[in-house]
Amino acid sequence: xxxxxxxxxxxxxxxxxxxxxxxxxxxxxxxxxxxxxxxxxxxxxxxxxxxxxxxxxxxxxxxxxxxxxxxxxxxxxxxxxxxxxxxxxxxxxxxxxxxxxxxxxxxxxxxxxxxxxxxxxxxxxxxxxxxxxxxxxxxxxxxxxxxxxxxxxxxxxxxxxxxxxxxxxxxxxxxxxxxxxxxxxxxxxxxxxxxxxxxxxxxxxxxxxxxxxxxxxxxxxxxxxxxxxxxxxxxxxxxxxxxxxxxxxxxxxxxxxxxxxxxxxxxxxxxxxxxxxxxxxxxxxxxxxxxxx
Amino acid sequence: xxxxxxxxxxxxxxxxxxxxxxxxxxxxxxxxxxxxxxxxxxxxxxxxxxxxxxxxxxxxxxxxxxxxxxxxxxxxxxxxxxxxxxxxxxxxxxxxxxxxxxxxxxxxxxxxxxxxxxxxxxxxxxxxxxxxxxxxxxxxxxxxxxxxxxxxxxxxxxxxxxxxxxxxxxxxxxxxxxxxxxxxxxxxxxxxxxxxxxxxxxxxxxxxxxxxxxxxxxxxxxxxxxxxxxxxxxxxxxxxxxxxxxxxxxxxxxxxxxxxxxxxxxxxxxxxxxxxxxxxxxxxxxxxxxxxxxxxxxxxxxxxxxxxxxxxxxxxxxxxxxxxxxxxxxxxxxxxxxxxxxxxxxxxxxxxxxxxxxxxxxxxxxxxxxxxxxxxxxxxxxx
Amino acid sequence: xxxxxxxxxxxxxxxxxxxxxxxxxxxxxxxxxxxxxxxxxxxxxxxxxxxxxxxxxxxxxxxxxxxxxxxxxxxxxxxxxxxxxxxxxxxxxxxxxxxxxxxxxxxxxxxxxxxxxxxxxxxxxxxxxxxxxxxxxxxxxxxxxxxxxxxxxxxxxxxxxxxxxxxxxxxxxxxxxxxxxxxxxxxxxxxxxxxxxxxxxxxxxxxxxxxxxxxxxxxxxxxxxxxxxxxxxxxxxxxxxxxxxxxxxxxxxxxxxxxxxxxxxxxxxxxxxxxx
Numbered sequence: 001x002x003x004x005x006x007x008x009x010x011x012x013x014x015x016x017x018x019x020x021x022x023x024x025x026x027x028x029x030x031x032x033x034x035x036x037x038x039x040x041x042x043x044x045x046x047x048x049x050x051x052x053x054x055x056x057x058x059x060x061x062x063x064x065x066x067x068x069x070x071x072x073x074x075x076x077x078x079x080x081x082x083x084x085x086x087x088x089x090x091x092x093x094x095x096x097x098x099x100x101x102x103x104x105x106x107x108x109x110x111x112x113x114x115x116x117x118x119x120x121x122x123x124x125x126x127x128x129x130x131x132x133x134x135x136x137x138x139x140x141x142x143x144x145x146x147x148x149x150x151x152x153x154x155x156x157x158x159x160x161x162x163x164x165x166x167x168x169x170x171x172x173x174x175x176x177x178x179x180x181x182x183x184x185x186x187x188x189x190x191x192x193x194x195x196x197x198x199x200x201x202x203x204x205x206x207x208x209x210x211x212x213x214x215x216x217x218x219x220x221x222x223x224x225x226x227x228x229x230x231x232x233x234x235x236x237x238x239x240x241x242x243x244x245x246x247x248x249x250x251x252x253x254x255x256x257x258x259x260x261x262x263x264x265x266x267x268x269x270x271x272x273x274x275x276x277x278x279x280x281x282x283x284x285x286x287x288x289x290x291x292x293x
Numbered sequence: 294x295x296x297x298x299x300x301x302x303x304x305x306x307x308x309x310x311x312x313x314x315x316x317x318x319x320x321x322x323x324x325x326x327x328x329x330x331x332x333x334x335x336x337x338x339x340x341x342x343x344x345x346x347x348x349x350x351x352x353x354x355x356x357x358x359x360x361x362x363x364x365x366x367x368x369x370x371x372x373x374x375x376x377x378x379x380x381x382x383x384x385x386x387x388x389x390x391x392x393x394x395x396x397x398x399x400x401x402x403x404x405x406x407x408x409x410x411x412x413x414x415x416x417x418x419x420x421x422x423x424x425x426x427x428x429x430x431x432x433x434x435x436x437x438x439x440x441x442x443x444x445x446x447x448x449x450x451x452x453x454x455x456x457x458x459x460x461x462x463x464x465x466x467x468x469x470x471x472x473x474x475x476x477x478x479x480x481x482x483x484x485x486x487x488x489x490x491x492x493x494x495x496x497x498x499x500x501x502x503x504x505x506x507x508x509x510x511x512x513x514x515x516x517x518x519x520x521x522x523x524x525x526x527x528x529x530x531x532x533x534x535x536x537x538x539x540x541x542x543x544x545x546x547x548x549x550x551x552x553x554x555x556x557x558x559x560x561x562x563x564x565x566x567x568x569x570x571x572x573x574x575x576x577x578x579x580x581x582x583x584x585x586x587x588x589x590x591x592x593x594x595x596x597x598x599x600x601x602x603x604x605x606x607x608x609x610x611x612x613x614x615x616x617x618x619x620x621x622x623x624x625x626x627x628x629x630x631x632x633x634x635x636x637x638x639x640x641x642x643x644x645x646x647x648x649x650x651x652x653x654x655x656x657x658x659x660x661x662x663x664x665x666x667x668x669x670x671x672x673x674x675x676x
Numbered sequence: 677x678x679x680x681x682x683x684x685x686x687x688x689x690x691x692x693x694x695x696x697x698x699x700x701x702x703x704x705x706x707x708x709x710x711x712x713x714x715x716x717x718x719x720x721x722x723x724x725x726x727x728x729x730x731x732x733x734x735x736x737x738x739x740x741x742x743x744x745x746x747x748x749x750x751x752x753x754x755x756x757x758x759x760x761x762x763x764x765x766x767x768x769x770x771x772x773x774x775x776x777x778x779x780x781x782x783x784x785x786x787x788x789x790x791x792x793x794x795x796x797x798x799x800x801x802x803x804x805x806x807x808x809x810x811x812x813x814x815x816x817x818x819x820x821x822x823x824x825x826x827x828x829x830x831x832x833x834x835x836x837x838x839x840x841x842x843x844x845x846x847x848x849x850x851x852x853x854x855x856x857x858x859x860x861x862x863x864x865x866x867x868x869x870x871x872x873x874x875x876x877x878x879x880x881x882x883x884x885x886x887x888x889x890x891x892x893x894x895x896x897x898x899x900x901x902x903x904x905x906x907x908x909x910x911x912x913x914x915x916x917x918x919x920x921x922x923x924x925x926x927x928x929x930x931x932x933x934x935x936x937x938x939x940x941x942x943x944x945x946x947x948x949x950x951x952x
Binding site for chain 3: 346373374375379380381383388389390400
């Protein structure tokens, strides 16, 4: 290796060893193990045998798989833009130098700090048909507005998930964008004001372009997280009604529950590859960006 | 301790290719010498310092600390900084921000596991020597730049190192403080008698501090010598221009012989350079004439050896004036104490008299080596 | 209206919306926990305040609330501490020592953090069953350490990069080994950043759900997110009051941490995400 001495490498090795051990043992090996297992008929109480792509073939013909794939992709498509826009708005507000800025930031952060599984139960109550907060306000909108079957209808369940997820993850997006915003020097805005730009123009011509890197980072993180959504789906809708809101993670998990590790692993592998493609793309974009720098 | 560098080289390899930062440097200091590494940014002087310290490994060559070999790629020797017992003062001072001044200075002793009493004694000795005893309990963040610098020096000398390395330690101080600290550093070094290698880009600093100076450019040593040597006998035009402020003028002139006399022509003007230790043995051709601004006189009488020029600008420097003049499409800088010219207008004609005993001639090629230097004791040559 | 006034109006209205949006579910949770009737919104009955719910979850052993909470706190704290230690070592070497492929290592670790948990869980479950660790602290702590390492590493690398390399050089000159430099110089100087990162690691571990769901079976090791998720009533009626009380109590430490250390948390998160 050019430029590196054996002695220096030996000096550095112990510092990196624990990291390597944990990542390999508890992430890489399990993933590989799952990929291998997906090629087996692996169901408890049945004899395990190699089936190659058998699980995958079964998956293609399984409407449940397509339903959960469809839901997952639709969920990503709807929730991510919503969270980005909301996060942008929050970031703009949190960037303002108000007296209560610290308090505002702390309050906005709270949804992010609370475990999704726990807040999901609160949402479960909020979306309760007869007694929940959501219908309480919804029916107040008009005298004859009927309550929405949030958790019992497909559209309602979907919407309730999107809202609950946005509630939890918007703070994260907001913070990322906020960091980008606060890096913009004040002089740029003042200069623009002097040049005659109005509020909206200052936003679209200065803020927006300069926070592009932050937006991209938030976009990538949120997309991957939305793809692997599990916690709120499990607790809030249990994947229903009728499997309409079963994310791919939950779909695979359900098969683990009934002991079909082979097929569940196959589902995990599919999800893994979708996320993998995305993360590789991110690495490529990231490295390309580094080199540009 | 005599520091010796033998054919020292350092190549840096990065993703963008390799850079030879230090090329084949040979150097030897005397005992307790104050040795200065001088040069513009990027010339490799800091790299040489890091190599001496043991913070970098040489690509080639050897480093000797007296009789002990400190680093050699061929002989597979490399002593760590700890083993070399070097002390270093960084440009940023590199004080440990979380420790008090006392702990900062005591740190090397603590690492060497000295006893508490001994540490206490050493630190108070050094801190009183440097006048910072009253700051021992403060943290670096609370100190001024000058105070921090003293602490850095204190930390360096507290364990009596074999060699004292300084990397542009004065460049972060304001001008006034710099001059005062310079004198103190010089006195300190003389008192401690430790071999010192001092890196700077400021030639004024180098000239005032160093017993000897090595001027570097692009990883090479251009010239080594005492300040007087570098000033009076620059080895090439680079040295001539680097040393001395304001810098030496370099004029393109043609040397020719006429009727057994030596003349130089500048543009359409010419002057006879006979009657002194003239550069008779030089071949008649184009040279670079080096003459310092203080060796040119301005006057209004017309004489045989006058050069006529036009005034471009006047810069008052207190008790001196800096005049920029145009001579036959070339610019000259003149330093004069004749304050009559303080209000002179640009464009007026002036007469210049060059002190021909202070002329240097350089080849007009890539290397620009010196071919003729004024002798310190010139004798008038008679025909 | 002038532009200034429009801006002010937008900010006030927007901030109000943001505040209500962020805190409403949280306050609803607290209100329900303090009410004897969780359905107080519909029954048009007054919100009759009571501490019965809290009393119930704290004193009913079969609900195991305190067990779950204890498990969560221990597991999260232990894994956070170990994660930070390991990440400090790695971050130090990545920012200071000569290692080939530093950038690759960092991005690889980042890519690893994007793996879906579901693709790890079956293998982990099988292994844990094999060694008999299912439903023990080890079954959670070890995967948690690995799971929170990538983000911790990125954030710490960003903090360590800020510490001038001259300090290391001074340490070497003063006679320290690399290990001593880390221990005596870098760690103390980076202490605030390390603290922020530990906070984040703790929050991450505390919030984790899927591993805990699959790798624990009862109150011996089950964590509070799972406990509350599975909290069902005995006779078909969901005990919302109790659930909300449990939720409030278990999220209270997190909320307090967030309120106090808001600045540090935000700083740590932005470094981790934007250094990429």
